[in-house]
Amino acid sequence: MTAVKQIEASARAQVGKGAARAVRRQGLTPAVIYGGGAAPEAIALDANKTRLLIYGGHFLTTLFEISVDGKKTRVIPRDYQLDPVKDFPIHVDFLRVAAGQTVTVEVPIHVVGQDASPGVKNGGLVQIVEHTLEITVEPEHIPEAFEVSVAGLQIGGTLEASVIKLPQGAKLTVGSDATIVTIVPPMVDEEPAEAEAEEVKA
Known part of the structure; x- marks a missing residue:
């Protein structure tokens, strides 16, 4: 399960595009904490640390505790924006979460067991239908990923969300019957005779 990570932040007195640009010039990333029946709270994060958190993976499924002037708030990221050219974070949205509250998140799916799949050994290909699975869960119990094994699957075999x-x-x-992964038949090259016939027509 995802561990709670700590973030230090500072309060932002000014909001708006101009204020956000000024924050970024200081090497900070503007962000907002919302939800939980309280007013939105504008904050600023260290831009370099925020970038590392985002590119470190599992950012949107990680539970954070943000400390602003000694006041700690438990949150989960709901969205972030990156600069389209330089790829650094330009804004982050956090949702407040209370004990017992549930959130809806998309959890990555990792497929394993290809070496033990008869279908793969016979030339079949692993086709991942869903790369993530959306669940409603308490933040403390968000998994980093779901692992599904195709070991034993023949060509045409499938795994559903129920696994x-x-x-x-x-x-x-x-x-629960949504297909996650299937083993599809190998790609068949065009028959040489048909290919030659097409060339003659051309």
Whole structure:
């Protein structure tokens, strides 16, 4: 399960595009904490540390505790924007989360067991239908990823969402019969005779 990570932040007195640009010039990333029945709180984060957190993976499924002037708030990132040219973070949205509250997140799916799949050994290809699976879960129980094994699958075999072992109290937002991964037949090259016939027509 995802561990709670700590972030230091400072309060922002000014909001708006001009104020946000001024914050970025100081090497900071403007952000906002919202939800939880309280007013939105404008904050600023260290831009370099924020970039490392985003590119470190699992950012949108990680539970954070943000400290602003000694006041700590438990949050989960809901969105972020990157500069289209330089790829550094220009804004982050955080949602306040309370004990017992659930959030909806997309968890990555990791496929394993290809070496033990008869279908793959016979030339079949692993086709990942869903790269993530959306669940509703308490933030403390968000998994970093779901691992599904295709070991034993023949060509034409599939795995559905029902094979996923969900964390405590979690629920799928899709049907349990939703296909996650399947083993498809190998690609067949065009028959030489047909290819030659097409060339003659041309």
